[in-house]
Amino acid sequence: MPVAVTAAQTPETPARSRWASSNWVSSRWGRRALVAAVLCAVIVGGAFWLCRRERVAAKRLLDRGNWVQARTKLRRLLWLQPADSELRLMMAEAFARDDSHSAENQALEAVEHLRCIPDNAPQGLHARIREARLTLLVLHRPMAAQALLNRALAVDPNAAQAHTLLWTILSLTGREDLAQPVFQRLYELGPASSRREYLTAWFYSQMDLGQITAGLDEQMGFRRFADENARRVELNRLLAYRHAEPDEPVVHAAVARWFLDEGDPEQALHVLEQGLQIAAAPDDAYFVAALVAVLIELGRLEQADELFARWPEPHEGHYYWNSAGLLQAELHWDNRAAAKAYDQALAAWPGQIDWKCQFRKANCLALAGDEQHAAEARRRSHAIRDQFKPDVLLRLRRALEDPDDPENLKSIVDFYAAFGCDTEVRYWKETLAGGG
Amino acid sequence: MTGARSAGGLPPAVLPVFIDVASELGVDFQFFNDARPDRFFLPEMMGGGIGWVDYDHDGQLDLLATNGCVWPEREKTPASTVSRLFRNRSGSGFDDVSFSAGAACRAFGMGCAVGDYNSDGFSDIYLTNYGENILLANLGDGTFSDATAASGTGDPGWSTGAAWFDADGDGDEDLYVVNYLDLTLENHRVCRYEGIAGYCGPGSFEAVPDRLFLNAGDGTFLESAVALGMVGDDGKGMGIAVLDLDDDLLPEVYVANDMAANFLFTRGPRDEVADDESAVRYRDAAIPAGCALSGSGQVEASMGIAWSDFEGDGHVDLYLTHYYSRKNTLYRNLGGLHFHDDSFGSRVAAISKQFLGFGTVALDYDRDAASDLFVANGHVLGPNMLPFELQPQILRNDGRGRFDDISSLAGSYFADARLGRGVAQADFDNDGDTDLAVASLDRPLSLLRNQTVTGRHFLGLQLRTPNRVAPVGGRVVVTVGGKSQVQPVVSGGSYLSVSDTRLVFALGAAETAGQVHIFWPSGRVDQLSDLSGDRYWTVMEGHPPCLLP
Numbered sequence: 001m002p003v004a005v006t007a008a009q010t011p012e013t014p015a016r017s018r019w020a021s022s023n024w025v026s027s028r029w030g031r032r033a034l035v036a037a038v039l040c041a042v043i044v045g046g047a048f049w050l051c052r053r054e055r056v057a058a059k060r061l062l063d064r065g066n067w068v069q070a071r072t073k074l075r076r077l078l079w080l081q082p083a084d085s086e087l088r089l090m091m092a093e094a095f096a097r098d099d100s101h102s103a104e105n106q107a108l109e110a111v112e113h114l115r116c117i118p119d120n121a122p123q124g125l126h127a128r129i130r131e132a133r134l135t136l137l138v139l140h141r142p143m144a145a146q147a148l149l150n151r152a153l154a155v156d157p158n159a160a161q162a163h164t165l166l167w168t169i170l171s172l173t174g175r176e177d178l179a180q181p182v183f184q185r186l187y188e189l190g191p192a193s194s195r196r197e198y199l200t201a202w203f204y205s206q207m208d209l210g211q212i213t214a215g216l217d218e219q220m221g222f223r224r225f226a227d228e229n230a231r232r233v234e235l236n237r238l239l240a241y242r243h244a245e246p247d248e249p250v251v252h253a254a255v256a257r258w259f260l261d262e263g264d265p266e267q268a269l270h271v272l273e274q275g276l277q278i279a280a281a282p283d284d285a286y287f288v289a290a291l292v293a294v295l296i297e298l299g300r301l302e303q304a305d306e307l308f309a310r311w312p313e314p315h316e317g318h319y320y321w322n323s324a325g326l327l328q329a330e331l332h333w334d335n336r337a338a339a340k341a342y343d344q345a346l347a348a349w350p351g352q353i354d355w356k357c358q359f360r361k362a363n364c365l366a367l368a369g370d371e372q373h374a375a376e377a378r379r380r381s382h383a384i385r386d387q388f389k390p391d392v393l394l395r396l397r398r399a400l401e402d403p404d405d406p407e408n409l410k411s412i413v414d415f416y417a418a419f420g421c422d423t424e425v426r427y428w429k430e431t432l433a434g435g436g
Numbered sequence: 437m438t439g440a441r442s443a444g445g446l447p448p449a450v451l452p453v454f455i456d457v458a459s460e461l462g463v464d465f466q467f468f469n470d471a472r473p474d475r476f477f478l479p480e481m482m483g484g485g486i487g488w489v490d491y492d493h494d495g496q497l498d499l500l501a502t503n504g505c506v507w508p509e510r511e512k513t514p515a516s517t518v519s520r521l522f523r524n525r526s527g528s529g530f531d532d533v534s535f536s537a538g539a540a541c542r543a544f545g546m547g548c549a550v551g552d553y554n555s556d557g558f559s560d561i562y563l564t565n566y567g568e569n570i571l572l573a574n575l576g577d578g579t580f581s582d583a584t585a586a587s588g589t590g591d592p593g594w595s596t597g598a599a600w601f602d603a604d605g606d607g608d609e610d611l612y613v614v615n616y617l618d619l620t621l622e623n624h625r626v627c628r629y630e631g632i633a634g635y636c637g638p639g640s641f642e643a644v645p646d647r648l649f650l651n652a653g654d655g656t657f658l659e660s661a662v663a664l665g666m667v668g669d670d671g672k673g674m675g676i677a678v679l680d681l682d683d684d685l686l687p688e689v690y691v692a693n694d695m696a697a698n699f700l701f702t703r704g705p706r707d708e709v710a711d712d713e714s715a716v717r718y719r720d721a722a723i724p725a726g727c728a729l730s731g732s733g734q735v736e737a738s739m740g741i742a743w744s745d746f747e748g749d750g751h752v753d754l755y756l757t758h759y760y761s762r763k764n765t766l767y768r769n770l771g772g773l774h775f776h777d778d779s780f781g782s783r784v785a786a787i788s789k790q791f792l793g794f795g796t797v798a799l800d801y802d803r804d805a806a807s808d809l810f811v812a813n814g815h816v817l818g819p820n821m822l823p824f825e826l827q828p829q830i831l832r833n834d835g836r837g838r839f840d841d842i843s844s845l846a847g848s849y850f851a852d853a854r855l856g857r858g859v860a861q862a863d864f865d866n867d868g869d870t871d872l873a874v875a876s877l878d879r880p881l882s883l884l885r886n887q888t889v890t891g892r893h894f895l896g897l898q899l900r901t902p903n904r905v906a907p908v909g910g911r912v913v914v915t916v917g918g919k920s921q922v923q924p925v926v927s928g929g930s931y932l933s934v935s936d937t938r939l940v941f942a943l944g945a946a947e948t949a950g951q952v953h954i955f956w957p958s959g960r961v962d963q964l965s966d967l968s969g970d971r972y973w974t975v976m977e978g979h980p981p982c983l984l985p
Binding site: 263331366371374375 | 734
């Protein structure tokens with residue numbers, strides 16, 4: 001006992017020495033403590049075992065699509081382990097994949113759980129991409145989704161899924177000028193086996209975007225029946241984006257561009273005027289580009305010129321230079337300066353396929369007295385325009401179904417070569433040569 | 437950024453006042469297009485035209501209206517469904533003289549052209565049709581006879597616009613006939629737009645080449661389009677205007693094509709044109725000239741053509757009407773046969789996109805020496821598709837070639853949506869302001885009397901040549917108060933229609949025209965001074981002017 005008393009009275013004594021003391025163990029208190037410890041260990045071990053079993057059971061329920069029971073189990077588990085990222089991810093899936101309730105509510109619940117997973121957790125990358133996917137496809141918030149993808153790419157710049165989804169967002173919001181580097185990165189990252197798929201998708205996103213967006217629009221609920229007017233579906237989608245993200249200049253600009261393309265610049269301006277309430281709008285190049293384009297269409301050239309002078313940095317890219325060319329030609333009547341600006345616009349994607357820009361350059365050269373180069377630019381414009389003829393695109397679509405056929409590969413390569421798209425030519429050749 | 441959303445500037449000082457007096461003056465006519473439910477046969481949608489012609493040489497412009505018929509069972513057409521000629525009783529009324537004058541033709545009519553092919557001093561009429569065209573020779577006694585077979589001008593396809601002018605420089609009037617589509621009841625089909633049946637557009641059919649009928653001088657014509665180089669690709673033609681666009685006093689032929697590049701046939705410089713008529717060659721210069729396509733290189737669905745020196749730089753510009761949601765186009769003439777698509781800067785793009793234009797004329801409704809524009813609008817796809825009927829427009833020129841749509845200020849006529857087609861301008865009551873006749877598919881023909889009060893003076897000129905060939909290619913420059921106005925002598929124009937060939941200049945507060953220079957196609961320049969305003973003068977080349985009766 002004294003020993004025990006001594007031991008009890010000297011709490012700084014290392015535990016090992018206490019346990020090692022047979023006197024202490026043999027004491028009544030010691031025995032009780034030991035029992036308690038064993039019991040605790042058993043309880044903790046049991047709990048741990050139970051948790052493991054429940055986690056496995058939850059996974060099994062998820063696999064079986066038994067979302068409600070899975071969520072019940074996961075809720076209990078998360079009570080015990082609220083910071084467990086894997087459980088959060090599972091819970092998010094249990095909501096996201098349950099189509100028995102409103103998709104939006106389920107997505108919101110899922111996103112709540114995904115948000116609890118920090119970027120630097122092992123599941124962080126997956127969580128951000130999953131969250132971005134739900135945010136885009138169910139909550140219809142492309143700009144929020146884009147921000148999430150940027151976080152994902154900060155975690156892993158090589159995340160192919162994130163690049164793919166980012167490319168989709170850029171296509172859905174009409175920012176094709178930003179899509180090319182994303183595609184190229186994806187191509188370089190992707191496994192050889194995926195490259196053909198990327199190249200095919202790139203073709204459609206450039207030449208026949210509707211082929212890609214049709215499926216997504218159906219998935220997002222904007223396309224209710226197969227032969228629904230694609231343009232109307234697109235408007236519904238863009239309006240939904242604007243409704244969900246009223247503070248994002250990009251979505252206002254995307255809606256305005258739709259009206260501009262439909263020949264209603266007045267309505268486009270109305271949309272942009274609403275967008276101008278957003279403080280960040282004047283700093284958004286895409287928004288400014290849309291506003292400049294609308295003002296030019298409306299013949300409000302001086303206003304367009306004033307706005308163009310305030311174009312946010314950097315002063316580069318296809319839309320910047322195209323606007324510069326238009327204003328030089330239409331307002332300042334400086335055809336040489338306009339032709340130079342168009343040259344810059346043609347050099348920046350999607351300038352290579354912008355036959356209208358090429359034709360405007362031809363007009364400027366002709367009016368500047370350079371008929372020889374004007375004729376050349378005109379020929380080039382017509383050659384590019386001809387590549388968009390339905391029969392050419394149909395032939396390409398067929399070729400893309402079997403690019404292993406040398407004739408088909410040649411058609412594809414020739415098609416891109418006609419645009420001067422050397423990168424695509426190289427990609428197709430090396431992909432097929434590598435058996436991708 | 438907020439601003440006016442239609443009329444861009446301040447309201448004009450002078451508001452246009454156009455009153456439809458057709459019924460009051462006895463012009464009772466509606467184009468019959470034989471539109472049958474679910475047939476969607478495109479010719480039903482494309483007529484008809486109007487022509488102003490002083491057929492009886494009494495100094496009053498009479499009114500011609502083309503008409504459709506039952507197709508293909510032409511014999512089932514009611515007797516009254518014929519082309520109509522209304523004789524003008526000094527602006528106070530019109531008498532229907534169609535039958536008595538021999539101008540009542542039963543055909544699926546489209547457009548018309550007025551010329552004097554036999555140089556007898558009386559205006560002959562060429563009617564373009566879906567089916568064989570008709571040449572009505574004016575006998576000089578107030579009647580016409582059908583000279584189609586004898587002349588060899590009965591082009592059997594689907595013709596639209598037409599224009600008379602001396603194409604080969606041999607001193608008589610030749611005939612350019614614009615052809616549209618190779619469409620028959622056999623190859624005709626119905627198109628579906630989002631599942632709704634409607635008329636197929638020009639993309640569904642092949643083009644038919646235009647014709648150039650050279651006048652042999654003996655009442656016969658020889659088709660010579662290829663021989664003279666007037667051949668273009670894929671011309672699905674609608675409107676035509678023949679006028680000098682490069683200041684060489686030789687006329688260019690400008691053809692508005694539907695969903696295809698427009699044509700601009702031009703002759704070589706004057707010193708390259710030999711006396712031998714076989715040496716006369718035209719080439720299509722529309723592409724290098726910049727007036728074949730839009731400024732962005734797009735083919736446009738061109739229908740009607742108007743012209744004027746809209747921004748007062750001495751060059752005659754072209755205005756074209758186009759399809760719905762596409763812009764109408766103003767080709768600014770920069771000289772040297774170079775054009776710039778100035779549709780944005782002139783604002784015609786912004787104010788035309790929600791319309792589908794057909795007939796169009798330039799008119800200076802407020803006599804401010806800046807030509808304004810009238811456009812007849814109406815869709816083509818069919819009644820199942822909206823919009824179908826569309827309001828006509830009047831566009832005011834601010835004097836710098838920038839336009840505002842002031843239709844909402846222009847009275848009740850402009851408030852009603854219609855299926856507008858042919859438009860022709862004329863001062864039918866000889867009061868110095870420009871009146872309008874407008875054909876619609878869904879309404880009776882409108883005769884819009886211009887009752888705008890301007891308090892400004894005018895000068896009217898009618899040009900004649902000793903050989904009775906209209907001086908197409910010539911131009912007149914009137915200088916008042918140091919400011920010059922240029923007007924060309926033109927054949928054709930608008931859509932399927934013929935306007936008053938007299939030239940009307942705005943004098944503002946001046947009661948006389950300071951200087952008048954007339955540049956004749958022969959190369960001669962006549963200079964006239966201090967012509968009194970507020971009247972019409974006839975000027976014979978090389979002779980002093982005399983007042984019109």
